[in-house]
Amino acid sequence: MTSKIVPVIMAGGRGTRLWPLSRATAPKQFIQFIGDQTLFQATLARVSDTTLYEAPVIVTNEDSRFLAAEQAREIGVALTATLLEPVARNTAAAVGAAAAFAVRKFGEDTLILVLASDHEVGAGEDYTNAIRIAQKTAxxxxxxAFGVTPTEPSTGYGYIETGDKLPTGAAKVKRFVEKPGLQQAEKMLASGGFVWNSGFFMFKAAQVLQELALHAPEVESAATAAVEKAVGDLDFIRLDQATxxxxxNISIDYALMEKTVSAAVVQASFPWSDMGSWDAVWKLGSQDQAGNVTSGNATLINTKNSLVMSRHGHLAVQGLDGVAVIASEDAVYVGRLDESQNVGEMVKQLAAAKATTALTETHPTSYRPWGGYTSILKGDRFQVKRLFVTPGQKLSLQKHHHRSEHWICVKGTAEVTIGDEVNTVRENESVYIPQGEVHRLSNPGKILLEMIEVQTGSYLGEDDIIRLVDAFGRG
Known part of the structure; x- marks a missing residue:
């Protein structure tokens, strides 16, 4: 058994609340909002002390697996394993599967620390002390559970009422409280003894399985069997789909924490936000004298207390107060910051309309194990993309039935296979791939390769790819 804590990082969510930057297949934990790291990378960094933690276990899904692996590689964090959920079943099954894996890998009394990957956390002394107290208590x-001292009567968070103190410095849990109305939240803060439920947990791996077997046996049996029947795939572990x-489909709070008699809470005052709205992003940003937070190309006149972010064009905002103006490559959101908790309702409306469904599902930038691409322009029988390939990586050897492609190298050096020929393509040089011809793009260099791809043909869908050889095991 390891004496270290095994971090379990939950990274399988679907993005809607920070639309249009987050999408169903581009959740917020993998997007850089503030600072030079994504929320997922910041979570990895918080558990990088190898004297205290084992290498983390990631729980994610098929769509995010390569993105998670690449972002971990970028900041030099090794992973114990990446568990792939075949379907979304909320946090109870995910925690159960991670616990079953930890028992098999590290031993029954191993302590696992369950962390959300899409929260903003101030990892200072208060945070470290809370981890130490939780370690002793678990x-x-x-x-x-980790409870954060409230700074306002928020209606967007669940609460925990604390009970008697424990010798370790933690407290017993009296009860969990669902997201309250404003009046109830104000009463709880005035009375004291309530903390925000951060959604972070620590417990012994075997114990959480035993408790799940008692309080949510269907969750425990499904999670345990899914690990027993799991199969390896490259650097990933695929949980068995049938089991x-x-x-x-239930959270760990409902399935276990609200039912067990062994629940405890560590109260701490470290900065924390679940980054669940644009208002939360604004609060965490670096505000200027007028209270504005900006990112990207933006000009503000007579505007205050606002969040303005652009990932594409230049935003000009005039005469507004307390608004969010967010521009992705293909959509713009404008709304009041104090109503930004309701973005999810707008996303539902967009998703229900055929003309706008794609805006909620896919992001213009898609990541692949070799790098990724950004859709720049789509027209009748043509589209333009920016391809980016990380050093040492290569796309599959492939062909297309319905389109031809023109590649222009704009950064780095490319190795291009067309039929039986392999050629080097340098900056400002181009190459043509005829329809139906076998081809491959590789980056043999030490810097990011960027190519502009112009596709022409009768059908330009991503499913018109016949992979002949693929290093990543894709069909």
């Missing part, structure tokens, strides 16, 4: 046989799918 080792004594408690299932520990994992049998789990109820």
């Amino acid at each position: 080792a004594s046989g408690k299932l520990v 994992f799918s049998a789990s109820p």
